[in-house]
Amino acid sequence: MSPPAPGRTGTGFPPGFLWGAATSAYQVEGSPLADGAGASNWHRFSHQAGRIADGATGDVACDHYRRWPDDVALMRRLGLTAYRFSISWSRVLPPGRGRPNQAGLDFYRRLVEALLAAGITPSATLYHWDLPAALDDRGGWVDPDSAGRFADYAEICFRALPDVPLWATLNEPWVVTDGGYLHGVHAPGHASAAEAARAAHNLLRAHAFGVEAYRATAPAAAAAGGGIGVVVNIEPKHPASDRPADRDAATRADAYMNRHFLEPLLLGSYPEELAGIYGEAWSPDFEAEAPGLAEPIDWLGINYYTRSVVRHDPTAWAGAAPVPQAGRLHTELDWEVYPPGLEETLRRVAGDYPSVPLYVTENGAAFADPETAPPGGVDDPLRVAYLRDHLRALAGAIAAGADVRGYFAWSLLDNFEWAHGTSKRFGIVHVDFATQQRTPKASARFYAEVIRSHGAAIDD
Numbered sequence: 001m002s003p004p005a006p007g008r009t010g011t012g013f014p015p016g017f018l019w020g021a022a023t024s025a026y027q028v029e030g031s032p033l034a035d036g037a038g039a040s041n042w043h044r045f046s047h048q049a050g051r052i053a054d055g056a057t058g059d060v061a062c063d064h065y066r067r068w069p070d071d072v073a074l075m076r077r078l079g080l081t082a083y084r085f086s087i088s089w090s091r092v093l094p095p096g097r098g099r100p101n102q103a104g105l106d107f108y109r110r111l112v113e114a115l116l117a118a119g120i121t122p123s124a125t126l127y128h129w130d131l132p133a134a135l136d137d138r139g140g141w142v143d144p145d146s147a148g149r150f151a152d153y154a155e156i157c158f159r160a161l162p163d164v165p166l167w168a169t170l171n172e173p174w175v176v177t178d179g180g181y182l183h184g185v186h187a188p189g190h191a192s193a194a195e196a197a198r199a200a201h202n203l204l205r206a207h208a209f210g211v212e213a214y215r216a217t218a219p220a221a222a223a224a225g226g227g228i229g230v231v232v233n234i235e236p237k238h239p240a241s242d243r244p245a246d247r248d249a250a251t252r253a254d255a256y257m258n259r260h261f262l263e264p265l266l267l268g269s270y271p272e273e274l275a276g277i278y279g280e281a282w283s284p285d286f287e288a289e290a291p292g293l294a295e296p297i298d299w300l301g302i303n304y305y306t307r308s309v310v311r312h313d314p315t316a317w318a319g320a321a322p323v324p325q326a327g328r329l330h331t332e333l334d335w336e337v338y339p340p341g342l343e344e345t346l347r348r349v350a351g352d353y354p355s356v357p358l359y360v361t362e363n364g365a366a367f368a369d370p371e372t373a374p375p376g377g378v379d380d381p382l383r384v385a386y387l388r389d390h391l392r393a394l395a396g397a398i399a400a401g402a403d404v405r406g407y408f409a410w411s412l413l414d415n416f417e418w419a420h421g422t423s424k425r426f427g428i429v430h431v432d433f434a435t436q437q438r439t440p441k442a443s444a445r446f447y448a449e450v451i452r453s454h455g456a457a458i459d460d
Contacts, residue, residue: 011455012395018121018406019451020082021075021428022362024128024171026058027415029088031065035103038094040130041140045187046416056421062413063436065107070438072114074429075412078444079451082121084361084408085111086128086171089153096132097149105160112161123166123361123408125231126154126210129176129186129418136188141176141199141206151209158217165226167218168301168361169210172233173203174257182317185419193281197274201286204264204293211295227298231361232261234349236307236341240323245312249320252277253310256318266353268294277318299405301361302349304342304390306335329382332366332424339389346397346404357403363390364410366417366424371432373439378430383443387428391450391458409447413438 026032026042033039046057064071075083089096091104108124115122127150131140135149154169170176179186182196207230214228237253239246255273263269268291275282313321329337346358365386369378387409398404414427422433428444431437440448449457 011453012399013455014398014405016405017454018082018123018359018408019447020080020084020121020123020406020408021078021412021447022084022408022410023062023064023412023415024086024125024130025088025091026061026128026130027411027417028062028064028413029091030059030061030063032058032088032090034065035107036094036101037088037091037104038096038101039133040088040090041133041136041187042130042418043090044133044136045189048189051189052419052421054421054423056416056423058416060433060436061416062431064413067436068107068111069114071413072111072118072120074438074440075115075120076118078440078448080120081451082123082166082406082408083115083412084123084125084168086125086130087157088130089127090130090132090134092156093132093153094134096135096138097152100156100160105156108157108161112163116163121166122164123168124157124161124164125168125171126150126157127169127206128171129180131187140188141181141202142195144202144205146202147205147209150206151213154210155213155217158214162218166299167214167226167228169207169228169230170203171231171301171361172303173200173207173261174233176203178257179419193278197278197281197283197286200260201283201289204261205289207265208293208295211297229297229299229301229359230265231301231303232258232265233303233305233362234258234262234345235305236344236348237320238307238309240309240311243312246310249310249312249318252318253308253320256320262349262353264290264293265297266294266300266356268292297356299357299359300349300353301359302345303362303410304345304360305363305365306331307338307341307344332368333420335365337365337386337389339386339393341393342390343393343397343400346394346402347400350397350402350404357405359406359408360394360404361408362410363387363407364426364428366426369414369425369430369441372434373430373432373437378439378441380441380443383428383441384446387443387447387450388458391455395455395458 184191255271
């Protein structure tokens with residue numbers, strides 16, 4: 001299936017608009033070492049004492065590696081027209097390079113075939129944070145050779161899964177570098193500004209090399225309307241006041257989180273603020289190599305969850321400290337629920353980079369759900385309201401001219417939520433981690449009606 005062309009319907013959503021849900025490999029698959037797979041940095045990280053809030057690991061997660069046929073059937077019952085998943089690099093290439101593990105490739109081939117048979121468009125992400133441990137031992141994303149290793153891995157996947165119409169190179173490179181290399185709360189658990197700056201640059205190089213590999217190995221898919229993109233998380237940065245210092249702080253925060261990736265990906269340059277933010281950790285080589293990072297992409301994925309209100313604070317990273325927004329609804333991760341930020345983000349990106357079609361590749365919320373689904377099902381009115389209000393904001397962006405071609409709820413299933421383990425639930429489908437029982441929540445039923453009505457249900 002090709003990305004749908006722009007257009008309008010009575011609901012405000014374009015014809016062929018993709019209604020999807022998303023997951024990632026380490027968060028749902030389980031069986032991380034099965035059938036010849038190798039360990040990833042997240043497998044190793046989650047087994048280190050004190051790293052995960054509730055002591056959970058991804059050893060079982062949602063057991064999707066074994067239960068995927070039932071999960072595809074569940075997607076079909078919900079009416080999903082697209083499913084965004086990621087491929088485990090260490091399942092395909094246990095040492096991170098060399099000869100692929102055929103059993104790992106066969107798992108994804110069977111999944112793709114089942115999705116297509118169910119009328120669900122597969123959208124595959126090559127890297128959603130789980131790096132082969134063997135490459136982590138060689139320096140991870142700080143190692144300049146990592147970009148070339150990624151391109152080799154990408155080529156293997158493109159050739160093995162030619163029926164995937166929508167590919168993404170990376171998911172949220174900012175989180176990889178900020179969480180994994182600057183603050184140490186994600187794998188590999190490092191805390192170095194110099195490593196973070198270099199890892200970010202090498203991730204962008206990996207993306208560019210991956211796009212080149214796609215153009216070289218998947219011309220038939222590209223000619224048929226398929227495409228390759230990248231997924232970034234965007235968070236509007238609002239100043240806490242009209243003071244010039246706070247406005248400057250918001251500009252720096254935006255440069256660090258948002259433009260740090262948008263500008264090299266789409267313009268071939270880095271924001272000038274980054275040199276001041278990173279200081280001695282910033283290399284002139286990054287700027288010299290930036291023009292080569294802007295390989296043309298077919299689409300851009302936007303992950304949106306919240307905004308950030310910041311004030312000037314010279315002791316904070318980037319000189320910008322978040323200001324809590326008292327009196328407003330927050331999720332279980334203490335993220336402010338701010339639907340207008342999605343429309344703001346989409347309109348901004350569409351305005352600044354008008355030639356790139358957009359997908360909302362993640363949007364969702366963690367709220368308090370029971371560990372075991374009660375007999376009457378799981379009622380999650382806060383998540384229903386979250387989805388409705390954000391879909392209304394999406395409709396507003398489309399009405400204003402943003403070329404948005406699909407929406408993926410995060411997430412299909414309650415899963416292993418990284419450093420939070422299984423203690424935070426984002427799923428529209430409840431998972432009892434003791435029994436692996438799946439129970440669609442009220443939010444899943446609402447979303448199914450949205451899909452059935454092509455968006456009209458958001459106004460009910």
